[in-house]
């Protein structure tokens with residue numbers, strides 16, 4: 001499984017390497033979209049990994065989707081790769097709806113209502129809403145929650161963005177008629193929220209690894225007092241810290257993704273753990289990298305900023321670390337003292353285990 | 356880096372449930388958990404554990420062990436440490452000495468020592484540190500000089516954990532005054548009941564007496580007690596350290612404390628406490644996976660020395676953070692004789708936590724090792 005993940009990460013990185021240049025990233029920030037990068041990724045079927053082929057996706061597991069996202073985070077690719085497949089695509093597929101062509105977006109939508117005809121309410125912080133081909137969200141209908149597919153052109157979009165200049169738009173849906181609707185399966189909202197947090201952990205893991213590589217390289221080349229600054233133990237300690245946090249978040253994200261198995265959903269507590277670890281690691285990695293790279297790291301020209309601004313953004317999305325930590329804390333406390341260790345150490349067991 | 360999520364096999368999973376059940380049946384109901392590898396020294400427990408085949412598991416069957424894999428041993432050790440079981444008596448013998456004997460020992464030494472270690476009857480201490488040799492281990496001054504009977508050992512070892520209770524100590528000493536300070540070092544197995552050995556306790560800040568000064572004054576050690584090759588002590592010691600760094604003892608010192616916290620405060624956690632506790636659990640969740648993946652890599656014949664150093668650093672720093680967080684949540688003056696088990700364990704943790712990032716190689720030294728590997732390009 002891990003080798004398969006490695007292959008996928010490499011394949012996506014190969015597609016993105018030449019395309020996610022500093023100029024392309026600046027253009028994406030200016031334009032609020034990166035159609036060239038999107039098309040290249042979409043041609044390989046990468047954004048729809050983990051959406052069943054029967055629903056118009058590329059098939060594959062949640063772990064494979066997260067492998068794609070690690071590479072997307074590392075590039076970094078300014079496109080809704082997480083939203084199209086793992087998040088929105090699986091939301092649609094679970095309700096029996098077909099995945100539309102082009103980039104799909106989604107977000108948590110706690111205050112959206114559907115009366116059977118039109119929608120009422122708005123959705124905040126929707127990634128790339130202004131350029132998405134479709135918006136897939138949950139709405140409350142009289143007979144329970146429904147999944148709705150909406151044409152963003154029919155909505156009122158107020159642009160917003162995150163610290164990395166990625167669009168995070170406010171979408172008003174009052175009076176909008178959906179393109180398609182279907183009853184949501186039980187727990188669809190929680191499952192979406194979980195996949196959202198997991199997607200951020202995977203993106204953070206990828207970006208952190210890119211930061212690690214960049215920082216090791218720069219501190220090995222930058223000479224002060226007659227030697228590379230990485231030769232100073234205090235700087236080397238920053239490199240070690242970055243490596244540790246990178247491995248920790250990658251392990252947390254991959255283990256949580258693997259808990260989904262071949263075609264299931266990731267386990268709640270594993271995702272909560274990954275989200276809490278990722279949110280904290282993002283800040284530590286960014287801080288250590290900036291300290292180690294001095295003023296150069298602060299420039300727009302140097303590649304570090306595009307990664308750290310994403311780390312600082314993604315760590316707060318889909319709840320950020322705190323509510324997930326609290327959820328995990330409450331669940332473990334409720335389980336009682338005797339169940340603490342068995343739950344924390346549950347880990348992965350290969351199929352066939354007598355449990 | 357070779358960290359990858361690792362699934363336990365059904366057999367490994369069943370094993371941990373067996374150990375869990377046995378511990379629940381064996382440890383008394385009012386058992387006070389030890390702090391991971393700081394668990395108590397209890398030869399009776401070690402023998403009972405050995406009776407289950409769970410001491411020296413990785414020792415091959417021909418030498419009295421169970422011939423178990425690295426991960427099987429990991430699973431058992433993890434359960435023992437999580438329970439805070441009294442494992443101190445056999446700990447070093449089983450973790451450090453047995454693998455060293457297997458790698459470097461003579462056939463005769465293996466036949467004599469390994470079955471006794473696996474039976475929980477032969478306990479070892481580590482004699483590396485000296486008054487003037489801490490992190491800079493190659494500067495040890497204890498000497499072994501050739502005599503007609505074998506070797507004559509003179510010098511002083513310090514911080515020798517449980518030397519007052521164990522049978523043997525593996526002494527790192529100088530066997531020749533080589534130019535290169537790493538050459539000329541050797542490891543000798545010294546019987547702690549030999550004439551010329553004086554063990555005196557060094558009280559630690561919590562008042563406990565488990566580390567010692569060991570003075571070796573003309574101690575006679577026969578030739579057949581040289582561990583490995585004369586002059587190869589340095590290579591042998593570094594190989595041992597790399598293998599044993601990333602085990603579960605690096606993140607489970609605090610598990611008893613966490614369990615007591617849930618038992619006493621789990622019912623009334625406010626949002627901030629749930630968040631702090633959950634944050635700890637989240638890191639424990641992931642650090643454990645890292646450590647397990649190193650065990651799996653070792654089992655597959657790889658030598659993840661850098662990974663092991665990273666895990667030890669992350670794990671021990673994590674343990675210390677847990678103590679601070681629990682202290683915050685306890686929000687009380689800490690009394691080592693409090694009625695609450697949580698508070699008593701917290702007191703023990705506060706007084707012991709500083710040593711977690713010292714023993715087995717300090718944080719600074721580990722980071723030095725890891726940094727060297729990273730800047731050499733071992734990072735990707």
Ligand SMILES: Cc1cc2nc3c(=O)[nH]c(=O)nc-3n(C[C@H](O)[C@H](O)[C@H](O)COP(=O)(O)OP(=O)(O)OC[C@H]3O[C@@H](n4cnc5c(N)ncnc54)[C@H](O)[C@@H]3O)c2cc1C
Pocket residue numbers: 480481482483484488489490491513514515516566710713714715716717718719720723
């Ligand atoms: C509870 C406990 C039990 C122990 N049990 C044993 C035992 O059974 N057998 C045994 O042999 N030893 C034992 N030790 C000793 C332990 O291995 C040493 O404490 C450890 O190797 C560090 O040596 P030191 O304490 O002399 O510190 P020093 O080496 O004097 O270090 C002091 C400070 O300097 C820093 N420093 C030193 N060198 C460097 C460097 N190159 N780069 C950066 N910083 C550096 C250290 O990190 C530390 O912060 C035990 C220690 C403790 C606390």
